[in-house]
Amino acid sequence: MGNEQDWARAAGRMAGKWLPKAKQTGDLAKKYAPTARQSGLFVRHVVPAVLKPLHSLWHEILGFAFLVFAFIGAWKLWRSQGTLQPLQFVLVLIFVVVMASYGISSIRKSRRITRS
Secondary structure (H helix, E strand, O other): OOHHHHHHHHHHHHHHHHHHHHHHHHHHHHHHHHHHHHHHHHHHHHHHHHHHHHHHHHHHHHHHHHHHHHHHHHHHHHHHOOOOOOHHHHHHHHHHHHHHHHHHHHHHHHHHHHHO
16 A cells, blocks of 8 residues: 555545445535535625725725825925926926825725725
8 A cells, every 4th residue: 555546545445434324425415505505695795894894994005105105205305495406306296296196096985985
């Protein structure tokens, strides 16, 4: 008994001896069918109730991250008001506006998800 097939055959023979004949013919499926149905109902009702707050939390975290990026860009503009070149100033300003708008829209979407 050295290879895997021999071990599998031996395990199958032992399992056949341990289970009564009535349970081998499908009684196990009938016995556990109500449990499977109840599990399906549980998953169908609980998963949406868990996913909705997680979806809202995801948007709040993203909104916070985008607002932090916008704050960092605005801080750069504030700290170096006269030393930035015009092109650099415009690029940082566009960055701040885009990040702030993404942050605000993400937080607003989070609020919409929470209310629905």
